[in-house]
Amino acid sequence: EVQLVESGGGLVQPGGSLRLSCAAxxxxxxxxxxxxxxxxxxxxxxxxxxxxxxxxxTYYADSxxxxxxxxxxxxxxTLYLQMNSLRAEDTAVYYCAKVPGVVVxxxxxxxxxxxxxxxxxxx
Amino acid sequence: xxxMTQSPATLSVSPGERATLSCRASQSVSSNLAWYQQxxxxxxxxxxxxxxxxxxxxxxxxxxxxxxTEFTLTISSLQSEDFAVxxxxxxxxxxxxxxxxxxxxx
Numbered sequence: 001e002v003q004l005v006e007s008g009g010g011l012v013q014p015g016g017s018l019r020l021s022c023a024a025x026x027x028x029x030x031x032x033x034x035x036x037x038x039x040x041x042x043x044x045x046x047x048x049x050x051x052x053x054x055x056x057x058t059y060y061a062d063s064x065x066x067x068x069x070x071x072x073x074x075x076x077x078t079l080y081l082q083m084n085s086l087r088a089e090d091t092a093v094y095y096c097a098k099v100p101g102v103v104v105x106x107x108x109x110x111x112x113x114x115x116x117x118x119x120x121x122x123x
Numbered sequence: 124x125x126x127m128t129q130s131p132a133t134l135s136v137s138p139g140e141r142a143t144l145s146c147r148a149s150q151s152v153s154s155n156l157a158w159y160q161q162x163x164x165x166x167x168x169x170x171x172x173x174x175x176x177x178x179x180x181x182x183x184x185x186x187x188x189x190x191x192t193e194f195t196l197t198i199s200s201l202q203s204e205d206f207a208v209x210x211x212x213x214x215x216x217x218x219x220x221x222x223x224x225x226x227x228x229x
Contacts, residue, residue, distance in 0.1 A: 035218075045159075045167065045210055047218035061217070095166055107214045109157040111178060113166035 002026040002112040004096045009117030016086050016121070022079040022096030022114055030054070030074035033099035035108055036081050038092035039116070048094070049081065052105045059106050064090075086121045093118050125149050127213055129221035135229040136201050144224045146194040146211035155215040158187055158196045161223075162207045170209075171196065201226070 008020040022034070035050040049070040050059045058070050069082040079096055094117055097110035126149040136142045146156065154174040159167035169178040171187035174194060184199040198205055206228055211221040 037218075044222050045212070045220040047220070050218075059217075100172075103214070107155065107216050108218060109155075109169070109172050109212060109214045110159075110167075111169050111172075113168070115166055 002098060004098065004112060004114030006094065006096050006114045006117040009094065009119045011120045011122065012086055013123050014087060014121055017082070017084045018086065018119060020081040020083065020094055020096075020117060020119070022081075024077045024079065024096075024098070027098070029072075029077040032101055033103070033105040033108060034072060034079045035097045035099055035110060036070065036079075037095045037097050037110065037113075038090075038119075039095070040089075040092045043092075046092075050099065050105055050108055051079070057105055083119070086119075088121050091119060091121045125152065125213060125216070125219055127211060127219050127221035129209075129211055129224045131224060132222070133225045133227060135227050137229045138203060139200050140229075142198040142201055142205075142226055144196040144198075144209055144226070146189075146196070146221050148192045148194075148213055151191045152213040152215035154190045155213055156187075156189070156194050157212045157214065158185075159210045159212065160205075160207045161210065167210065198226075 003025045005023045036048040051070045067085045071080045096114040098112040099108040100111045128147045130145045156174045158171040161167045175187045208223045
């Protein structure tokens with residue numbers, strides 16, 4: 001059974017940093033691209049970033065480019081999102097999502113999702 | 124830049140009735156369209172990909188159709204567990220979600 005468990009969310013001041021983690025199990029982690037998708041309170045879904053199975057290719061939404069960094073440790077079956085220079089508009093639940101194997105990493109859809117971790121940016 | 128528009132924003136349906144949800148892309152996305160269901164406090168769940176292929180474990184009452192710019196998700200006979208918010212997402216290029224349709228009990 002595929003399981004994705006996010007952690008690392010919390011309250012941070014504007015301009016601050018936070019690192020999210022997503023522990024994966026139930027599939028061969030290194031064989032699949034992964035992604036982060038966020039949802040502001042009461043709002044819709046917004047794709048944030050994606051990374052290839054090897055970690056060699058990464059992609060970002062314009063709204064986070066230059067501030068967020070996606071990475072993965074395939075030896076630990078863990079996906080990360082380093083978030084710097086956080087803004088109030090980054091407040092959201094952040095979901096880790098698995099990308100199906102045959103999908104182009106730069107244009108994915110998502111077949112499994114974690115339960116999410118809440119990031120609140122406020123002074 | 125592609126814009127994904129879902130309609131209606133809210134759909135009121137009685138259990139057992141048919142629900143038809145629409146998703147429109149501002150330019151062609153071919154068949155690179157997925158549908159998700161999200162219940163309150165839960166993560167989204169993949170229902171449909173490739174515009175019309177049901178994901179693993181999704182009941183046959185869910186069906187998707189369309190290509191290019193016009194897409195439809197049909198729930199043939201609404202069950203109590205189907206009342207939720209539904210999102211479409213294009214993946215022809217950068218992933219982009221529609222604003223969602225809330226299916227509520229009439």
